[in-house]
Amino acid sequence: MKQRTIAKSIEIVGIGLHKGVPVKMKLEPLDSDMGIVFYRVDAGVTIPLKKEYVVDTKMATVIGKDGVVISTIEHLLSAVYAYGIDNLRIVIDNDEVPVLDGSSAGYCMLLEEAGIKELEKSKKAIKIKKMVEVTTPDGKRVCLKPSNRIVYDFEIDFEHPAIGKQKFHFDYSISEYKENISRARTFGFLHEVQYLRSIGLAQGGSMENAIVLDQTKVLNPEGLRFDDxxxxxxxxxxIGDMALLEYTMVGEYDAIAGSHHLNHLLTKKLFESAENYEIIDLEEASSEAVVFEMAYANADN
Structure with a gap:
């Protein structure tokens, strides 16, 4: 199995969630072993997608270098990671990735329009060998476990009548990602949105790009795309946060009330010991290659 990039450059203009200003973004193909890199064209700064460059995880995953930041990268990276793209240059003229409709479905469409191109060098993956977890005193937990498959399990419990307790189990494939994950939008509570706007954030947030809830119900006229x-x-x-591992993961991600912050701590903890993982070559590791071949099958590239 070979590394992947996009077949051609493609450009969009969208609104940033927090500043609410237009952002121009261009995705460009890169050659093998070049990884995923962001380039702030207005500042002339390149920021590689590595955990060392994460500078904030409170409201979103934010990377930065030399005082220049790029915020809210997780939805774009979720689609890029799900499509198995190893090498990509993301050129952007502001400090936020466009929010689109609050999901990653638009980015899936963008990647499919650009097309997927296989490169010459073999694809590598990071295989989880030992369980690694991060917990908090109030019961939040994120964990990576060994598995020959790619699995994401998540549980949330909100004291809100429209949310409550929800669980979802996701066996990774591109087609399942498109159908069951990519269309799910970000969400926020009306009182939080009002507060964020009062401090100059969430200026681009609306019911066009997020699920908004008051104390009892969903306010969006169209309702939910899924009950959960x-x-x-x-x-x-x-999935977007796990792109900071730099390689597609083979293993199981499990979370109870996980967050961007806990995900960042988890990626850092994984790399604390070489016993926790191994980098595998999918030209040589036939069983793992089969997992990816099945996951990529029937994808509308």
Whole structure:
């Protein structure tokens, strides 16, 4: 199995979630072993997609270098990671990735329009060898476990009548990602949106790009795309955050009330010991290659 990039450059203009200003973004193909890199064209700064460059995880995953940041990268990266793209240059003229409709479905469409191209060198993956977890005193937990498959399990429990307790189990494939994960939108509570706007954030947030809830119900006129759209979006975010591993993961991600912050701590903890993982070559590791071949099958590239 070979590394992947996109077949041609493609460009979009969208609105940033927090500043609410237009953002121009271009995706460009890269050759083998070049990884995923962001380039702030307005500042002339390149930021590689590595855990060392994560500078904030409170409201979104934010990377930065030399005082230049790029925020809300997780939805784009979720689609890029799900499509198995190893090498990509993301050129952007502001400090936020466009929010689109609050999901990653638009990015799936963008990647399919650009097309997927196989490169000459073999694809590598990171295989989880030992369980690694991060917990908090209030019961939150994120964990990576050994598995010969690619699995995401997530559980949330909100004291809100429209959410409550939700669980979702996702066996990775591109087609399942498109159908069951990519369309799930980010969500927020009306009082939080009002507060964020009062401090100059969420200026681009609306019911066009997020699920908004008051104290009792969903305010969006069209309602939900899935009954459990909230937990599905948490998996979408987690997949994007796992892109910071730099290789597609073979293993199981399991979370209870996980967050961008806990995901970042988890990626850091995984790399604390070489006993926790191994980098495998999918030209040589036939059993893992089969997992990816099945996951990529029937994808509308």
């Amino acid at each position: 759209e909230f937990v599905r979006h948490k998996i979408l975010d987690a």
